[in-house]
Amino acid sequence: MLTEKQIRALKPEEKEFTVSDGRSARGEGVLVLRVRPNGTKEFYYQRRKGERKIKTKLGTWPTLSLTEARDKCREEKELVTSNGTFGDLLDAYVAKLTAEGAASAVNVKWAFKHYITEPFPNLVKRPSSLVGPAEIRDIIARMIDEGVTTYCNRLRAMLHAAFQMGLAQDFNPRSYLDSKASFGLTTNPVASIPVQADWEQPGDRALSVEELAALWQLLPEKLSLVTAELLKFLIASGGQRPEQLLASERQLYQRDHLVIRSKKGVEGERALHVVPYNKLMQASLKAMDEVSTTSRYPFMGKYQDKQLNVQSLSVAVRKLQSRHRDLFPTPFTLRDLRRTCKTLMGVAGLDKQLRDRIQGHSFNDVSAKHYDRYDYFKEKKKGLDRWAAWLEKNVTTPKG
Structure with missing residues (x-):
């Protein structure tokens, strides 16, 4: 494994070269340091996709320290191994409800499409682990801006349940090996979004x-x-x-x-x-x-x-x-x-x-x-x- 002392001692050559920060599990990728002829030293996360090597630049040493580079590399590994997108998470939750015969399955599917998939097409392509409270806030805020009241709380509840399912799927020791997708979740981003309590008054309206x-x-x-x-x-x-x-x-x-x-x-x-x-x-x-x-x-x-x-x-x-x-x-x-x-x-x-x-x-x-x-x-x-x-x-x- 690399050390700060080794990086400092590396001298540029006529052609650029790379030095690996050790080995990792197959398919996970590795941290490498590229030394350019002008002396610039850059950290990359490198992984293979088929026969190709794909590099993602993490930063330049010494502005980015070796420890920070390893942390960034670990985050990139999590994104690669956690291939489930936000859209995949929503689809998986609807599939779960459908398989259970839940009466809400059709309505949940409609709500996800109407309020998330169609108005936020780029967001649903993002890895689920990169969807945070700010993105959930934007979804709910758009509904409120369009005059939707109580139903924004319903969608919040649906999203909270979907992320909880994703967490359970990733951490349940009995089922995670059978899962087709890993979402890489560590927390539920919906938990930080407050319920609009003033729109949840008990109903008492009955027609005459x-x-x-x-x-x-x-x-x-x-x-x-x-x-x-x-x-x-x-x-x-x-x-x-x-x-x-x-x-x-x-x-x-x-x-x-x-x-x-x-x-x-x-x-x-x-x-x-x-x-x-x-x-x-x-x-x-x-x-x-x-x-x-x-x-x-x-x-x-x-x-x-x-x-x-x-x-x-x-x-x-x-x-x-x-x-x-x-x-x-x-x-x-x-x-x-x-x-x-x-x-x-x-x-x-x-x-x-x-x-x-x-x-x-x-x-x-x-x-x-x-x-x-x-x-x-x-x-x-x-x-x-x-x-x-x-x-x-x-x-x-x-x-x-």
């Missing part, structure tokens, strides 16, 4: 009967057919979770009921949730069958094998509300429809336990969790039929 009726009457003319029928189906079904409903493929829509694979919670805790049809739900499904009976998802997006994106649905609801402030003086979101249905089903005479079962809430007492295997299909069917009758009387029928 008059507002829900106004929304229902607007749907056919103001939104696309698929979006309108999906919102009708969500309301008629008692406020199912839209991300779970959209993730349910056609084969889960049976003759008289829908099977939703609840994808909340960790693997092993997800359960099937059966939702019987009422007449309003069947009417929406019939309208979608007139569009296509072969699409992978009944409520399909632009392409037959793609579902409608929940974020697109959320944006459509927000825009509809903003265009009709005379009907909806207080803003509401897609999430508020679930709360609205929960509230108004109580007005329609459904007790809380039945409303909880219709919406697929889990019951965590010992009896329900371990012993109760009754599916409550008849009770839910009766409750949803009663809900449909109440909607027809108070919401779906235009007031003359």
Whole structure:
């Protein structure tokens, strides 16, 4: 290995020459010192790529000391051996969610593309280990500048989870050898980015009967057919979770009921949730069958094998509300429809336990969790039929 004394003693020759700072593992590269005929001594990180030698200049001695050069060389080695880019990290996280059957997978993929990949094409090509808090800040700041509020916290949470996955992949002794990419992460850069707490107030907005009726009457003319029928189906079904409903493929829509694979919670805790049809739900499904009976998802997006994106649905609801402030003086979101249905089903005479079962809430007492295997299909069917009758009387029928 080189020493400062050896470097100082090296004399220039007619042709430049290099001296290695010792050997390293195959493929990692090595620190070399180039001595030019004019006496200049430069440090390089040298590695092989195929038959070629690739050199990266680190600095000039003695401005850059031998110790500092070794530190820089070590950083370069980490970048070479850690070949996973920021884009690779995002893709790997989406793949993980998809493999787990997480309901959020499609939405996360959309968010990464819309808020990161498309507006920051150069950033996603950068090694993940070089993406720091400043880059994450710029991503979130751009969203805020465009008027995005609560969802910037959602993206922050997605990014935090993606980097945590990358850290676990690099340091998990049981799985790192099987990983296709190493990200070279030592910390999670998202941890330094604060949550915008004032945009995380608990929701309490529920539409009144008059507002829900106004929304229902607007749907056919103001939104696309698929979006309108999906919102009708969500309301008629008692406020199912839209991300779970959209993730349910056609084969889960049976003759008289829908099977939703609840994808909340960790693997092993997800359960099937059966939702019987009422007449309003069947009417929406019939309208979608007139569009296509072969699409992978009944409520399909632009392409037959793609579902409608929940974020697109959320944006459509927000825009509809903003265009009709005379009907909806207080803003509401897609999430508020679930709360609205929960509230108004109580007005329609459904007790809380039945409303909880219709919406697929889990019951965590010992009896329900371990012993109760009754599916409550008849009770839910009766409750949803009663809900449909109440909607027809108070919401779906235009007031003359």
